[in-house]
Amino acid sequence: MSITTLKINGQDVVTESGKTVLDAAKEAGVAIPTLCHLEGVSEAAACRLCAVEVKGTPKLLPACVTPVSEGMEVETNTPKLQDYRRMIVELFFAEGNHVCSICVANGNCELQDVAIEVGMDHSRFSYRFPDRGVDLSHPMFGIDHNRCILCTRCVRVCDEVEGAHVWDVGNRGEACYIVSGMDQPWGEVSACTACGKCVDACPTGSIFRKGTTTGEKAGDRAKLEFLVNARDKQEWSR
């Protein structure tokens, strides 16, 4: 195993070569906020929250897809990054309908966690209040598009871990939404195995089990990482 040494926030870090800055930071105990990143599936680099400053590069780089390199000097929490992250979270809240008090994921929501982490207490941007609809046609699960942040974790987990590819993204720009099957009601998609991985992957209260009420949804994010690891390395105990 070859190793790479780098500096994260002034701290010397040694990590396996080829790892991402996000992995290296995690190993070093440096928290970088993320939303679209999920252990076990490919990266989308879409939420941009994990952007970091790298000395010698004028651009901000997403830590989740930037590989470590020898002698790299990374700053993960400069005032500019804090400012930008807060603005991104404001955009997320203004874009959908995120009302924590009546959400199934209240208290177990990554968007909520990130909002607290970056200190977002109000939005400077006008709320869009979109009317995106709720699909309750599946016998076990439901999807509330109003709470969707388009992280595409469900798309990736269904395609890459379950192999069913029930989900995909339809339309473009602000009109983007997660489609099931050939843009059918979820309940009519025969490819869906009702495995529930999308429920576990969803960072917000968008995809949920039927019957859960306010604050009751507890997604099992680690299950996906466990599954991928188990398949790769035949380690089937948790």
Added chain:
Amino acid sequence: MDLVELKALAAAEQAKFKPVRVNCCTSTGCQAAQSLEITKNLAKAVKDRGLGDRVEVVGVGCMGFCGRGPLVQISTDDQLFEAVTPDQAAGIIASLDGGSTDAEVGDVNHPFFSRQFHIVRKNSGKINPDRIEDYIASGGYQALYKALFELSPDEVVTEITQSGLRGRGGGGFPTGVKWATVAKMPEGQKYVICNGDEGDPGAFMDRSVLESDPHLVLEGMAIAAYAVGADHGYIYVRAEYPLAIDRLNKAIKQAKKYGILGSQIFDSPFDFKIDIRIGAGAFVCGEETALIHSIEGKRGNPRTRPPYPAQDGLMHCPTLINNVETYANIATIIEKGADWYSQIGTEGSKGTKIFALTGKIRNNGLIEVPMGITLREIVEEMGGGVPDGTIKAVQTGGPSGGCIPAHLLDTPVDYDSLTKVGSMMGSGGMVVMDQTTSMVEVAQFYMDFCREESCGKCIPCRAGTVQLHSMLTRLLAREATAADLETMAALCAMVKEMSLCGLGMTAPNPVLSTLNYFRSEYEELLQPMPARLQNSAVTAS
């Protein structure tokens, strides 16, 4: 076919040309103004007058002066007839035979024409784009022959590098460096892609090149493929360009027939085939990684770079991707050499650039000018200035560019100077605005475009452009406050730095540049502050 045969064919085709060629533009713009009917009437008039032995009517590509189309030009004396109507056709032919015509005669010595320098448009408006023989007669495909038989792939790359050619799609990345990267990748399947997904509002340079001289682009691609070691190419053209697609299809078929495309080109071991892929109307597919996804049949979403397409592109193979205009420069560089090419233009930007000159200006159309010419020369001398009133600003670079105010019109047109004044070269759109134009409305227009065309993958672009657009709309409705202006500037900075691809990174440019140069227009639109607050503000300071 070898060089002797190619040259013999060129000479034979030249000999077949009749002494007088009456060229009539048959590009999209002029076709819409009945140029096909004019061509037909011209041909009929030639027949009626019995001039068939010395006069021929040729449907050619774009002559550039699109604002005054349809255009008819006589090859012998370059006489140009503007805004021709179908019933004037007979008169024009009569004028060749001692008669007279009431068709409007243009001034071919006007700076609009005389200040141009043609490399990419060398054949545009002179040859019939539907006939490969016309292209060969004008010396076509001899550069490809030269590359294949006189130069090694490395030497071709060196030639392009030394020419100083930079990407004409807007970014301005050195073309030679890109070629060298792909060429250095291990042997195996490689691809060459031509990006013809021209989408900037008001820009139609690539359409004109594809419609007027498709073989020039094919030849450039073939030379590129030889240089980097690819055997398969794709031309990605947007569906809104049906005539360009049609002419490309014909051109590819004809080139195959002559053994210039396909297997063992010119009986050498070099194989190269070209397929056309048609875009489905998404602006973002002009971004190279999104374009590659689109060719692969996937959703046209960009991805983060690196890895660059040169390393990991189409089907995960090394892929060379260049713009139409870039490829159209290649044949001439190989033919005349890097030294010749690098004499044209400025220190950092070599060669010429085509601009689509539109907006509030007398002479609308396509111009190919050497780099380093100033905006003032383009707008005032070539474009003839604003019809009534004075120039306020020039917008370059489309939704990714910015507005350059009148006092900076002496800025030379090259990649670095335009970036320095807060705009960019872009693909070549140039929109002139006069004093009646509201710069805030301009910014809102471009933001509306970006909002509409954002793919929706990353949040800064997807939601940021929506918020910027709504702020500008509020401002225009006089509902915004000074604080909103500050939030808007902050949001622009975030979207610029945090977006995933070029679309988002450059989307705030129209707002930022107008905010920089025309801040007073924004401030005039602010909600009036209530009187009692105005007083308290004074006390506080």
